[in-house]
Amino acid sequence: MTVEAPVEHVMPRRDADSEPFWAAVERHSLEVPQCRDCKQLRWFPSRLCPGCWSDAADWKPLDGSGTVYSWSTVRRAPSASFRDEVPYIIGLVDLAPNVRMFTRILCDRPEQVEVGAAVKVEFQNREGGLVLPCFRVVGTEVAA
Ligand SMILES: [Zn+2]
Structure with a gap:
């Protein structure tokens, strides 16, 4: 074993x-x-x-504005240290031509997250002095 x-x-x-x-x-x-x-x-x-x-x-x-390219909800903590954070959303956001960033996506309601949703950077202070750029959904209008 x-x-x-x-x-x-x-x-x-x-x-x-x-x-x-x-x-x-x-x-x-x-x-x-x-x-x-x-x-x-x-x-x-x-x-x-x-x-x-x-x-x-x-x-x-950058101004920190972008759109959701793809996303997924993490429901099973990858380790004990993430246990208090699940479920959470990870995804790719497009910020500029050639700039697609893998990140944590924040929202008030999970149904707000969809491909093309507008996001804005939000800096989170984490343990150990780490600052992470995350992106909060600020609109759900899908680009045409
Ligand atoms: Zn060049």
């Missing part, structure tokens, strides 16, 4: 590519890399632009 060790909350990995993102999140700002040469935004943070392979980039603040 195999007994698996419980998986606890995994803290985000901060490396040279993602550090500016996490530093901005701690200031309650949502920022993504923008190529200096072709101006393409990108997500995830990466050293090279996927559009033109330039390594020159600046961090651009």
Whole structure:
């Protein structure tokens, strides 16, 4: 019989590519890399632009508005540390061209979450000083 060790909350990995993102999140700002040469935004943070392979980039603040691309409800806690949080909603939100972020989706009523629903960033202060960008449903009008 195999007994698996419980998986606890995994803290985000901060490396040279993602550090500016996490530093901005701690200031309650949502920022993504923008190529200096072709101006393409990108997500995830990466050293090279996927559009033109330039390594020159600046961090651009977004307004935090987006739409739900896809979502799912987590009903079974993946570990004991999530037991008090289920059910919760995870999903992908589109924030800008080439910027689709995997995130927690917040809502007052689960039926508010649907593909195309408008969302707005909401920064949550979590244990250990972690600040997470989550997205709250602010409208349910589906884009045509
Ligand atoms: Zn580029």
